[in-house]
Amino acid sequence: MAQSGDGADKTAHLSGPGFGPAPGVALLSRNENPYGPSEKAVAAGCAATEQGAYYADRSLLYLVDMIAERNRIPREFVSVSAGSGEGLCAAAQSWTRDGGKIAAPTLFWDTTVRYAERQGAKIVTAPMKSDLGVDLDALEAVIDDNVSLVHITNPNNPTGMLLDPDELRAFIGRIEKRATVLVDEAYNELTDIPETASMVDLVRDGKNVIVSRTFSKIYGMAGLRVGYLMARADLTARIRSNIMSWISGPGLAAAIASYDDQEFLAESRARIIEGREMVIAAAQSHGLVCLPSQTNFAFVNVKGDANMFRDKMASERIYIRGAYQGLPNWSRVSMGRLEDLSRYIAALPKAIAAG
Ligand SMILES: Cc1ncc(COP(=O)(O)O)c(C=O)c1O
Structure with a gap:
């Protein structure tokens, strides 16, 4: 994209x-x-294609439960979408519908935020650090009462750089009472510290946080279009209500087959x-x-x-x-x-x- x-x-x-x-x-x-x-994903996807005459609703629930179990969150905290991009668009749209703004660094994977902008949303951006890292202080400075969503890509794209997890946690602790913080973790599994770097524990703790993940990157399934967002049940309900697609059976089958393929x-x-x-x-x-x-x-x-x-x-x-x-x-x-x-x-x- x-x-x-x-x-x-x-x-x-x-x-x-x-x-x-x-x-x-x-x-x-x-x-x-x-x-x-993965080989297992290809085999499962082919088998699901043979059953392509039928809507794949059972397998969607199955994948939701797998994600919920692994992340120790209720299934009501998970929304699966056609790539994480769709869920991110849904969140951007939902959070800005009533005039709320999105705050983000100048440099990030902005495709889904620009989607909301095309529907009339306002975006405010904060400058990067001189080393091109995300400047959390500068980001905090642009968050006013009209900002409803703060969008952070971690690790960031195109820089590839990861924020210090403690600094990001402290930032979210300060901000989440004022605005929802969305952390796009599309590349989390490729970092040196996937567990520590992920903010999913804040989702588990019921904070005002959305974490986004995808099967497009480490799972090598970009063309199969499966991603998911994790957030508190009330936030997930808002995201789900803006998701438009039904995920394809082969995509779901491939995701289920590879999710735990260590x-x-x-x-x-x-x-x-x-x-x-x-x-x-x-x-x-x-x-x-x-x-x-x-x-x-x-x-x-x-x-x-x-x-x-x-x-x-x-x-x-x-x-x-x-x-x-x-x-x-x-x-x-x-x-x-x-x-x-x-x-x-x-x-x-x-x-x-x-x-
Ligand atoms: C940071 C980031 N998030 C999300 C995506 C979208 O991935 P997908 O919609 O395939 O899950 C990309 C794609 O390059 C990305 O770089």
Whole structure:
């Protein structure tokens, strides 16, 4: 999905009438995970396709219960949506319908907030720290009585950086009495400290907090469209009332089959981190600065013009992101297959020269 304000994703058309990257394309622009879906997910999804004549309501409840049990929350705290994006859109829409504003850092995955903006919602943003981290003090400073929702992506996209969990918990403790705090944890499982980094314990404690997760990233199921939000029952009721889709049976089956597949998750994570280390080491060997990523992408300062850098890569059918608004020298690259990352690395000298 595109992120507004960045060197827009121009790769969507490249796959043609099919699924996945076209032959010869290194698709490193969308933070997809090529190591999924797991074998179990594929088998379950195929079996569910054979039962595609029937609405998949039982399996939806089954997945809700799995999520509730793992997170030690009641099932009334869970809303499943077509990717976390849909649930995030539903929350943004619901929280701003009566004129409430959304507060967020300048740099984050803003697609769903922009959706609400197109329906008339007002967004207020706070500047980033000089190291491009989320500045919680600056964010607090823009929260007035009209802000109903505070949106934080942690780890953040496109920076890949993780907030200090204690600082984020303290921030939420101060804010949640005034506004709902939404923490998008799409990349949580890829961090070094998934348990500590997650704010799901605050959901469990009944705080005014929403935590969002997805099967699109570590589970490698972006095309299958399953995500979920966790929040107190009253907040979840508001989110659910704005969710429009019914999740597809194959997506649900794949999510159920892979949710607890620890072997697959460990393998997926290990390969992504291997790729990330490889890319960051290569970029650094060319004198480029990379932010400390806790995700399946790296944010690289290419020193020159990030759009020219991106276009040079694209001329070799390696697709990455160009400049973000206000950051003309930064380019994001996703951890695709290792052979595709090797192509990115091999093309670095020419792309740097072009930038
Ligand atoms: C931070 C973040 N949240 C949510 C999403 C959306 O994921 P999905 O709708 O596939 O769950 C993305 C996609 O790139 C993302 O980067």
